[in-house]
Amino acid sequence: MKKNIRYVVYVVSFLLILSVCLLALGEIFRPRVTSDPSMIRDEVDARILTTPENTTDILLMGNSEMLAHVSPVTLWEEEGIASLNLGSVGQFFYLVKGYLKLAMETQSPRLVILDMDALFLWEVRGENYMIHRVADFFPILRNHDRWKEPYRDKLLLTDAEKKKAGKDKDRIEKTRKLKGYYYSTENCPAADFDYMQPVSDGEPVISWNRLAFQDIVAFCKKKNVPLLLVSTPSIKNWNDAKHETVQILADENNLPYLDLNLYVDELQINWETDSRDGGDHLNDKGTQKVSRFLAGYLKEHYDLPDRRGDKHYAETYEEAAAYYHELVGQKAAGVTG
Template identity: 30%
Template structure:
């Protein structure tokens, strides 16, 4: 009997300690989230999109973009705003994995009701085993519900000072480097298909279903990237989009239509586009959105002043970037 009472007391103590621990975690999570929203300059650069989308005015984003670095180096909301007045925002991250995409979308949908969710498809081909997927699922679920894990590195920046941040133009990052792609045609036709891993397929299905439940149209797009794309992936993505009732735009088959110049528009030998390539893709994408979806032109509206203000900053950055790219190209040509 004594042993039973002792065990009962031990269980109660453990339960009390667990409750206290969870309360502390929740309190820390709330504290770090509040600090991140108020002092975003102290947030690690990779996690800034998570903060920035939550800082946008509620229900102000009509087009939400997700994906890895292929998204935030190709889809420029400022180009689209200048041309069409469509409010868009890129929630892309370096190496964003599919689990992160899922929870980034859930985070954005807390405050935004986009009419369209756009997904850059490169991360669909990141291989993941089931065990890796389970580990990442647990980690990203914890980050979503307890952002203290996502934002814990903030304290280092408080002590050492904020790290040098990329400048985000509604999620887009101006890339002012050029390294030409010289490999020639990379979209040779084939009937072969590239495999999508089970975990990635599971999460992509959830992402598309979530969008449809929220009343969002879904567009998949593949950015021009000889390093990442081929016709086998095109076949897979075309089939997947048809199965899920999503639109699919493969810009790798449209480089001539876009006017992509692989000498000037490539950031890093065909992996990403620089700002010159991004503006070409974005202008086309803006026209595509305007022609195929009912989206309002918000230019001049008081509620969208942040877009009008940011365009001025973006134009300066774009102009400086173009000048820098020309200098680099001149050096490369003279070096030959």
Template identity: 35%
Template structure:
């Protein structure tokens, strides 16, 4: 019996030492800045980390539908509300929750907009496990950085310096008209949300409530990705947790999308003119809440007015795509 106990204690001690080593290595391997040159991933989305603390009125999280459909600079132009899109292509909800948790360590927005397309993305449990390991031991996420480690990685503290003028939005002016069809034909069918995706929605709800943030569900316009059965599934989820839900696919009088000119890929994602329409709706929605402050005349937000000038100039001179996609 004593032999088995000693073996068990040795195993536990080994595990503890191994985890301590992983934690120490993670501190070394994690990027010390949020720029690509420092090894940061998803640089456009992680630009939120370089924003001054507690300056965001709202955050947007989700997959590529977010950064294709919402341009915070247009909301700033009209209402002076500061926000950021933390979306990435093909984003799974375990990554959505991770982005949100990171952002809420530095920001205290009043609203978080969760775009709903990712709620129907299939998620493999092994990827969930990998994501959890990377969450606590970031060496697994950034292990490739061993080639570019510097002395500062061993001795320096994290200092996020970069901000994105487009606030996570990615400009696209290409037009590829959609084949018009009744994609929101009414039905009583309800598309099922997987248990693992519902779990991560629950985690985000808890995270938002802990930080006194209102989580709002929004389905942005998409002929290819959306239908009435999915709408019903999200509505049921919203009712279950007491969340506000807005499906812009059923609100053509408010988000006035012209599928002949407002999509870049035949109805999958919106282009810039479509994003302006959705952003007009979102800005008006925030304004109707009467809880946000217009910051346009505040000295502390003067950099937003500067960014708006660059945003407008880059759109006018044709460089907006390259810059918003991090290619310049």
């Protein structure tokens, strides 16, 4: 009996000490607000932590579809909507909650918009979902490799390393300055325009994605922030089966769902000129159309203030707008691609 009690004490002590250490490390490596984005390894974290406090009414979440299809600058210029695009390439749903959590430490959004394309990413791993669930309790699991950040640039010793890092850095920095919008003027026409043919069955969803989606829904509910589900135009990534599945999910969770693939005519998307990669993603021309439409939709359906008269907001958004127009101007002058 005495031996058993001693054994239980050992196990409990071990778990307690370990938990304290993990929590302490979590605190040490917690990403912090900074003016230097190069100090943050994760590009979405960098976008969040370099955005001035309380300057965001809408958080835009999703994978490359969101990253490339909604421009916060356009939402700002059209309706004075203050938004921050936190989309990133291959952003699985299990990552979204962590980003939202971090963003809500410094922002008080009135709406979260979630692009639903990542619901159908089949490469998702249960393991990564689990790690992010455990990270809810021990954040160090999410930020564990941040110890590399101070050494990151110092260890770029050769030209090859510097060149690769520089290329990534330029892209990330450009996107960050545009409030998370990936700007591209490339054009590669799409072929098949009839991609929304009605089907009877919905697209299957991997259970880890479904679980992660429910986590996002629960988190937004807990934070009392409305959630809007959207799908942005994509010939390669979207179809009616996916629409059906998302519609069912939206109905089940009592959430609004806006499928912009159903409005391609209204949006006047021209797949010959508005896609950068054969219908997978839109280029800036297409994105402007989507963003303008979305701005109108949001104004109509949500009580979002026009922040253009507010200096605190205007400063950061005007800076982003100026950068966007500079890029457009450079393109027109043939400086950038």
